[in-house]
Amino acid sequence: MARKQIVNADIVTAKGVLKGKTIIFDDKIEAITDKPEDGLETLDGSGKILLPGLIDMHIHGYNGYDCSDGTEEAIESVAKGIVANGVTAFLPTTMTVSVAELEAAFEAARKVKNRQNSEAKFGNSTATVIGVHAEGPFIAMAKKGAQNPKYIINPPDAEFVKKHSDIIKMITIAPETDDNCKAIREITSETGVIVSAGHTTADYETMQKAIDAGVTHATHLFNAMPSISHREPGGTTALLFSDKVSCELICDGIHVHKGWFEPVYRIKKNKLNLITDCLRACGLKDGSYESGGLKFTLKGNECRLPDGTIAGSVLKLNEGVRNLYESGVPLHEAVNCASLYNADTLGVDGERGQLKEGLCADIVVCDSALNVKEVYKNGELAFKE
Ligand SMILES: [Zn+2]
Numbered sequence: 001m002a003r004k005q006i007v008n009a010d011i012v013t014a015k016g017v018l019k020g021k022t023i024i025f026d027d028k029i030e031a032i033t034d035k036p037e038d039g040l041e042t043l044d045g046s047g048k049i050l051l052p053g054l055i056d057m058h059i060h061g062y063n064g065y066d067c068s069d070g071t072e073e074a075i076e077s078v079a080k081g082i083v084a085n086g087v088t089a090f091l092p093t094t095m096t097v098s099v100a101e102l103e104a105a106f107e108a109a110r111k112v113k114n115r116q117n118s119e120a121k122f123g124n125s126t127a128t129v130i131g132v133h134a135e136g137p138f139i140a141m142a143k144k145g146a147q148n149p150k151y152i153i154n155p156p157d158a159e160f161v162k163k164h165s166d167i168i169k170m171i172t173i174a175p176e177t178d179d180n181c182k183a184i185r186e187i188t189s190e191t192g193v194i195v196s197a198g199h200t201t202a203d204y205e206t207m208q209k210a211i212d213a214g215v216t217h218a219t220h221l222f223n224a225m226p227s228i229s230h231r232e233p234g235g236t237t238a239l240l241f242s243d244k245v246s247c248e249l250i251c252d253g254i255h256v257h258k259g260w261f262e263p264v265y266r267i268k269k270n271k272l273n274l275i276t277d278c279l280r281a282c283g284l285k286d287g288s289y290e291s292g293g294l295k296f297t298l299k300g301n302e303c304r305l306p307d308g309t310i311a312g313s314v315l316k317l318n319e320g321v322r323n324l325y326e327s328g329v330p331l332h333e334a335v336n337c338a339s340l341y342n343a344d345t346l347g348v349d350g351e352r353g354q355l356k357e358g359l360c361a362d363i364v365v366c367d368s369a370l371n372v373k374e375v376y377k378n379g380e381l382a383f384k385e
Contacts, residue, residue: 002026004379006365007036009045012052012335014354023050025361027379032355045365048373051335052355053088053362054317055342057170057273058133058220058248060093060291061280067092067132068292070104075112079126081283083383085316086364086372089128089343089352091169093277095292096136096147099160106132106167113167124380130346131169134161135219138183139199140174145224146303146311147199148292156183158190165191169346172219174200175210175235188214194345196248199224200235207235211242217345220277221247221264223255223310240264246271246345249337251320252313254302261327265337273345274320274338279303279312322370 005024010017011032023045024030024037036042060066062081065074075092082090092112094105109132116123136147138156154177161171161183171187175197178184184195197210198219203226207215218225218239226234239245247268251261255277265272276282281289281298288297296303296311303311317338325334336354343353352360361379366372375383 002041003030004041004043005036006043006045006050006363009048009050011050011355012332013356014332014336014340016332017049023355023363025363025376025379027361029355029357029359029361031357047368049366049368049370050355051086051364051366052339052353053360053364053375053377054086054321054338055130055346055353056082056087056090056276056317057342057346058093058135058275059090059278060095060312061282062278063283064280066095066280066291067109068095068097068101068105070101070108072108072111075108075129076126079112079129082127082317083125083375083377084372086318086366086375087127088362088364088375088377089130089348091130091133091346093133093135096139096144096151097292098151099137102134102137103164106164110167124378125382130348132167133170133172134168135172136199138171138173138177140177140201142201143174143199143224145199146291146294146296146305146309148294150293155179158183158186161187161193162191165193168193170194170196170217172196172198174198174202175215176200176202176206178210181210181213184210184213184215192347197225197235197239201226202235204233204235204238207238211238211244216244216246218245218247220250220255220275222260223250240267243271246273246341248273248275250275250277250313250315251323252301252315253323255310255313258323258327261324262329265324265329265333270336270341270344272337273342274317274324276315276317276320277312278314278316282314282316318364318366318370318372325370
């Protein structure tokens with residue numbers, strides 16, 4: 001692979017924006033410097049902003065495919081499609097579907113992950129599968145959201161998670177369905193799987209106990225969990241204010257009012273994780289689609305079930321960063337919430353998540369409005385508008 005440099009660009013690092021710099025890279029980032037090197041393949045970054053590859057830990061589908069389809073083609077297509085939004089690593093996220101469908105989806109994710117590791121060309125043109133986020137099936141019927149009630153299983157089955165802990169990176173569980181947090185304790189003490197509280201009715205006290213037992217993450221904070229009230233703070237408040245818990249946020253202004261964006265950042269800081277919760281309709285036109293066996297309609301930016309329930313999103317992660325930035329969060333911090341802090345939550349910050357010497361050369365070239373123009377994956381061009 002030829003070493004390259006992008007010169008005269010504004011480079012977003014973890015600590016701030018460096019103006020008019022040069023970044024030198026091969027498959028890894030070699031240097032961020034004032035001085036371009038002679039004799040290298042040189043790209044002009046004038047007027048461009050460079051971001052690290054973004055990481056989406058909660059995304060179901062893209063361009064007509066769903067990670068629960070149970071095929072490698074589906075996961076590969078999502079992995080290829082989302083690069084256009086600056087995403088270079090992700091957790092294919094399963095819906096609450098049947099156990100057989102879940103196991104087929106896990107197997108497909110395993111195969112795609114192995115192929116990415118063994119075939120450089122494939123690995124350099126698709127967003128890296130870090131592992132799977134299983135959104136259910138151990139969730140609360142009363143907060144099912146757009147998950148299919150037919151496949152909800154209570155109480156949570158720790159054995160099932162342990163059996164697939166080689167590929168499950170994160171599992172969404174409703175803690176109140178877990179007797180004395182037994183499964184939460186077992187999963188977090190015996191595996192590296194992150195237990196995320198979500199699709200839950202847990203009150204404040206129950207959620208505190210679940211955090212003590214091992215919950216360290218929250219699935220789309222505010223959505224499919226109790227509303228916050230002064231006499232009944234609910235599990236949501238426990239998640240929002242715990243220093244041990246990282247929180248996902250769908251920054252689209254539909255799932256969560258934009259008035260919450262900057263305040264949630266101020267509370268969570270490096271524990272805020274932007275996600276898309278994107279469905280197969282993302283990247284496609286308005287129309288009728290299906291997710292986990294349920295029909296939904298996409299109109300504009302909104303996906304809804306026939307009864308009006310919000311069903312996932314068609315948000316793109318770079319748009320989420322823009323929305324957080326426009327709410328008053330400094331640019332580098334809005335970017336960190338979709339890259340470094342997500343890498344940190346997933347334990348992959350030693351490889352990726354920021355533009356820094358020694359890390360993967362996953363580089364997103366944007367215009368000043370954060371529209372993605374080009375993406376380099378492990379130093380190779382993976383997307384060009
Ligand atoms: Zn979801």
